Amino acid sequence: MSDTVANLPSSQKPRKPFYRQLYVQVLVAVVVGVLLGYLSPKYAVAMKPFGDGFIALIKMVIGPIIFCTVVTGIAGMRDMRKVGRVGGKALLYFEMISTFALFFGLVAGHLFHPGTGFNVDPGTLKAGEVGNLVAQGHNIESVGFLLSIIPSTFVSAFAKGDVLSILLISVLFGCALASVGERGKPVYDVIEAGAQVFFKIVHYITAVSSIGAFGAMAFTIGKYGVVSLVPLMELIGSFYLVCILFVVAVLGAVARLVGFSILRFCAYIKDELLIVLGTSSSEVVLAPLMRKMEDLGCPKETVGLVVPTGYSFNLDGTNIYLTMAILFIAQALNIPLTLEQQITVAIVGMLTSKGASGVAGAALVMLASTLSVVPVVPVAGMVLILGIHRFLGTGLAMTNLVGNGVAAIVVSAWERELDRPRMAAVLKAA
Numbered sequence: 001m002s003d004t005v006a007n008l009p010s011s012q013k014p015r016k017p018f019y020r021q022l023y024v025q026v027l028v029a030v031v032v033g034v035l036l037g038y039l040s041p042k043y044a045v046a047m048k049p050f051g052d053g054f055i056a057l058i059k060m061v062i063g064p065i066i067f068c069t070v071v072t073g074i075a076g077m078r079d080m081r082k083v084g085r086v087g088g089k090a091l092l093y094f095e096m097i098s099t100f101a102l103f104f105g106l107v108a109g110h111l112f113h114p115g116t117g118f119n120v121d122p123g124t125l126k127a128g129e130v131g132n133l134v135a136q137g138h139n140i141e142s143v144g145f146l147l148s149i150i151p152s153t154f155v156s157a158f159a160k161g162d163v164l165s166i167l168l169i170s171v172l173f174g175c176a177l178a179s180v181g182e183r184g185k186p187v188y189d190v191i192e193a194g195a196q197v198f199f200k201i202v203h204y205i206t207a208v209s210s211i212g213a214f215g216a217m218a219f220t221i222g223k224y225g226v227v228s229l230v231p232l233m234e235l236i237g238s239f240y241l242v243c244i245l246f247v248v249a250v251l252g253a254v255a256r257l258v259g260f261s262i263l264r265f266c267a268y269i270k271d272e273l274l275i276v277l278g279t280s281s282s283e284v285v286l287a288p289l290m291r292k293m294e295d296l297g298c299p300k301e302t303v304g305l306v307v308p309t310g311y312s313f314n315l316d317g318t319n320i321y322l323t324m325a326i327l328f329i330a331q332a333l334n335i336p337l338t339l340e341q342q343i344t345v346a347i348v349g350m351l352t353s354k355g356a357s358g359v360a361g362a363a364l365v366m367l368a369s370t371l372s373v374v375p376v377v378p379v380a381g382m383v384l385i386l387g388i389h390r391f392l393g394t395g396l397a398m399t400n401l402v403g404n405g406v407a408a409i410v411v412s413a414w415e416r417e418l419d420r421p422r423m424a425a426v427l428k429a430a
Contacts, residue, residue: 037221044222054212068195073304074174105323115331213278297419317399329381
């Protein structure tokens with residue numbers, strides 16, 4: 001009987017008492033963190049190691065998990081034409097939705113005008129505070145950034161934790177393993193077994209995610225405060241509203257075309273969304289998301305290829321952030337942008353966003369890179385949003401998470417391999 005229960009999808013297993021539900025624990029931890037940050041900022045800031053420790057534990061196994069899942073996903077397909085077809089469909093979908101997200105953010109920036117009325121004098125901005133980000137931004141737009149994706153050795157990609165480098169190695173290894181045929185089966189079995197071990201490690205770490213969410217949220221509120229955010233609440237509020245509208249309207253329309261409810265899907269991944277809410281990073285729930293997509297009825301091979309790739313190429317929230325942040329800075333500095341300049345921002349943003357991999361803070365580097373291409377808006381204007389980036393980063397990470405989950409379902413359906421009855425049953429029980 002216990003084996004039967006263990007093999008059920010997580011959504012169909014017997015319900016735990018509400019206080020043992022992960023999303024309840026994380027939600028309570030987030031609320032307690034906010035209260036501590038508001039009532040006792042000094043002690044709240046001291047909670048930072050809990051959040052940092054949790055994220056570090058997850059990042060420790062992200063590289064091996066991406067390698068194992070991508071390799072087994074590609075090698076498991078056997079047919080290289082299918083690998084190319086699935087990868088091509090995934091990239092096509094990523095570019096379509098990501099580009100739409102960029103223009104969605106531009107339109108929203110014009111509708112809400114979050115920066116209008118600030119009337120900031122550009123001469124008062126201190127560029128030194130964003131100097132490091134500017135340097136990284138210039139590196140991203142250079143040919144050196146593309147070359148940096150190629151690691152110096154096989155293991156250096158894992159040592160540095162560079163997602164794009166790990167993806168490159170994984171794709172090459174998976175294609176080579178598939179081409180070897182039966183002789184490569186022992187290697188495939190070892191890597192597949194390794195994936196199960198790493199997923200189990202993630203399960204152990206996720207069990208204490210409420211502690212990490214508490215530490216991260218307490219530090220954020222304690223460090224930046226709630227009162228200090230009031231002048232910028234319009235930008236924060238409009239950004240979250242735009243992200244919600246994008247998920248409900250755009251991703252909701254895509255979901256309806258495929259045959260499921262976006263709201264049901266969000267309820268299904270509520271544990272992961274709340275963990276991201278607490279930690280401001282979607283990378284910490286990469287492994288749990290992949291497991292849930294398999295439980296939902298998506299083929300393991302498709303999930304293993306689409307989701308990890310989406311973490312670098314399907315960043316809807318990051319794209320919305322880039323365009324809205326640039327418009328906010330321009331409006332705050334009373335700098336008009338022509339239609340041509342705004343289109344340039346969208347195109348450059350589409351390219352620079354590929355370097356972000358779900359880690360809180362990466363979007364700032366992408367913003368610096370994009371601003372450097374549109375010199376009419378000074379990069380020093382980023383100072384205006386540095387204090388609230390943590391809060392904006394939470395919204396963009398949650399949007400990225402939902403977008404990558406939807407992408408796995410879309411590509412699975414496009415390949416006609418989505419188990420629709422299973423998906424309907426699982427979402428109904430969510």
